[in-house]
Each structure stands twice: as structure tokens, then as C-alpha cells.
Amino acid sequence: MVLLAVMQANAAVLDMDANCRAVDEAAGKAAAAGARLLLTPELFPVGYAPLRLRAELDPSLLPPLRETLAEIARRHGIALVYSLPAVTAAGEWRITATLLDVTGAELLSYAKVHLFGPEERAAFAAAGAAPGVVDFHGVKTSLVICYDVEFPESVRAAAVRGAGLLLVPTALSEGFDAVPQVLVRARALENQLTVAYANHSGAEDGCDFLGGSVVAAPDGSLLASAGAGEELLFAEVPEPDVRAASGEVAYLRDLRPAVYRSWGN
Numbered sequence: 001m002v003l004l005a006v007m008q009a010n011a012a013v014l015d016m017d018a019n020c021r022a023v024d025e026a027a028g029k030a031a032a033a034g035a036r037l038l039l040t041p042e043l044f045p046v047g048y049a050p051l052r053l054r055a056e057l058d059p060s061l062l063p064p065l066r067e068t069l070a071e072i073a074r075r076h077g078i079a080l081v082y083s084l085p086a087v088t089a090a091g092e093w094r095i096t097a098t099l100l101d102v103t104g105a106e107l108l109s110y111a112k113v114h115l116f117g118p119e120e121r122a123a124f125a126a127a128g129a130a131p132g133v134v135d136f137h138g139v140k141t142s143l144v145i146c147y148d149v150e151f152p153e154s155v156r157a158a159a160v161r162g163a164g165l166l167l168v169p170t171a172l173s174e175g176f177d178a179v180p181q182v183l184v185r186a187r188a189l190e191n192q193l194t195v196a197y198a199n200h201s202g203a204e205d206g207c208d209f210l211g212g213s214v215v216a217a218p219d220g221s222l223l224a225s226a227g228a229g230e231e232l233l234f235a236e237v238p239e240p241d242v243r244a245a246s247g248e249v250a251y252l253r254d255l256r257p258a259v260y261r262s263w264g265n
Contacts, residue, residue, distance in 0.1 A: 002137050002165075005030035005038045005078075006233040008213040008226045010202030013047030014056060020045060020068050026232055027076040033234060036137055037079040039198045041213075042146050042171040043095065045069065045084055049205035050123035059087045070104030077102045079136065081198075083145060083169040085124070086111065092125040097143045097169050099134065108134045110143040114151055131158040139165045139237060146170040149197065150183050152190070159191035159252060164218075165237055168197045172210050180214045180225075189220030190251055194237050201230050 007026040012018045023040055030038045045065055046053055062084060073080040079101050086096040095112040111127030131142045131154065142158035142165070149155060149168050158166055166187075172179055180197055188195040195216045200209040211228040215235035223235035 002139055002237045003035045004196055004215065004235050004237055005035035006196055006198045006213050006215060006224065007038060007040045008199055008201050008211055008231045008233065010230060011044045011047040011200060011204055013049045013052060013205045016045055016065055019047065023069065024072050027072050027078050027080065029232055031076040031078040035078060035234060037081065039081045039167050039196050040169060041198045041200045042083045042169040044200070045082060047204050048171040048200060048207065050119040052205060053085055054093060054123035057085065070100055073100045073102060074104045081143065081167050081169060093123060094127055095124050095145055097145050099141065099143060099167065107136065108132055108143055110145065112145040112148060113154060114147045116147040133158065133161045133163045141165045141167065143167050146172065149187055149195065150179060155187040155191050159193055164193050166193055166195045168195060170197055170199045172199050174208045174210050176210060177212065180212045184214055185216045185220045185222065188216035188218055192218045192252055194218060201228060
């Protein structure tokens with residue numbers, strides 16, 4: 001079994017020191033409880049405020065910030081998923097997520113494909129690469145970010161590449177309760193994988209966050225669920241095959257991609 005920890009917390013916009021202290025504290029608690037991985041929310045180390053990040057964040061601060069997060073993983077001996085802006089060689093700003101191992105080395109990275117709302121679209125460029133998959137303690141693991149999980153195509157792309165665990169940093173505001181309670185659970189069920197979804201809590205730069213982080217099992221049930229406030233969730237993910245609990249309906253086995261292509265959609 002792989003014990004997973006999900007951090008739900010309130011970030012301070014552009015206060016990287018305070019946000020990293022919060023990640024450090026959560027990593028220490030998660031490691032002490034025996035968790036092998038800590039999942040943190042979307043853009044948590046810098047806070048979620050797309051327009052302010054684009055206007056005020058100095059990109060030269062990002063490499064040392066990534067090293068600080070790697071040091072947290074090393075110090076506590078726990079794998080870590082964090083989300084940060086990244087600037088491409090062409091000068092495009094993207095929202096990314098990174099999975100580090102216990103040595104602080106990068107195992108997997110992903111750039112957000114579906115941007116949500118006018119502020120994200122003004123501040124960032126949408127990526128186009130499919131989610132990758134890496135072996136993590138015997139579980140094939142993948143990443144998407146926030147709004148991506150609301151599209152069946154994103155999660156299915158990870159599933160058909162063999163993913164059994166999908167890690168989702170998110171920044172979901174109040175009023176969208178159906179996302180963690182309906183959509184995330186449906187994505188887990190229809191793709192027969194475990195989905196861990198880590199959200200912010202409280203208010204940041206005028207945005208009121210829902211909280212409501214969840215871990216959904218391959219049968220669509222909830223392994224863990226948070227309220228509105230700060231919380232550290234724990235859930236056990238079975239290994240090596242997290243699809244063992246998916247029941248008798250083999251959605252992935254019964255896919256007919258050639259037929260779908262013939263429909264011309």
C-alpha cells in the first residue's frame with residue numbers, strides 16, 4: 001500500500017517564504033505519519049493570483065524556489081508534488097506541476113492544458129502535451145492540473161498510458177462543489193484509477209476557495225474528503241494495481257478507439 005497525503009491550506013500571495021514554511025510543516029507531518037508522497041495545491045508556493053503573478057513575480061526567483069521545495073522533500077524523506085509558474089524558452093508563462101522523489105530529483109512534470117477563466121488566459125499560455133506517466137512505488141502515476149480534470153479527455157489520456165494514480169493540484173473557488181463531489185469521482189470510476197485532488201482553503205487576493213479536497217477510488221467512492229478549512233488528508237492507494245477495486249465493468253478494456261475515430265468528432 002502507498003500512503004498518500006493531500007495538503008489543503010491557505011497561501012499568501014507572493015509570500016514564498018511563508019508558503020514554503022507551510023509546505024515544510026505539512027511534509028513533516030505527512031512523513032511522520034508514514035506517507036510516501038505529499039500533494040499540494042495549484043500554484044501554492046506563490047499563491048493563486050494569475051494577474052499579480054504575471055505582473056509582479058520575478059522569474060529569476062523560480063529556480064531557487066524549486067530548490068527550496070526539493071530540499072523539503074530531501075529533509076523529510078517524502079516525495080512531493082508542487083505547482084509553479086514556468087517560463088518557456090519562447091517567453092510563454094505556463095502553469096506547471098512537478099513530482100519529486102525523496103532525494104528532490106524530478107520524476108515527472110506537466111504543464112496545464114486547459115486554462116480557466118479570463119485571468120488565467122491573460123496571464124498564461126495553454127500547453128499541449130499529454131500527461132506523462134511514471135512508476136512510483138509500483139503504482140503508475142500521472143499529473144494534471146485543476147480545470148484539466150474536468151475534461152474526460154485529459155484523464156483518459158493518462159489512463160490509456162497506464163496511470164493508476166492521478167495527482168491533481170487545484171485552485172477551485174466556492175460555488176463549484178460538483179467538481180470534487182461529482183466530476184472527480186466520475187473520472188476515477190470511468191478510468192478505473194485513483195484521483196487525488198488538492199485544493200486551497202480560505203481567501204487569496206479576493207478569491208474565496210472551496211476547500212473540499214478529495215481522494216477518489218477507482219470505484220468512484222471517496223477514500224478521503226476535506227471540509228472548507230486547512231486540513232491534511234491521508235489515503236491508502238493499493239499497489240501494484242490500483243484498478244483492483246474497480247469492479248466488474250472494464251471500461252478501459254472495452255474502449256473502441258477506432259470506432260470513435262470513425263465518428264469524425
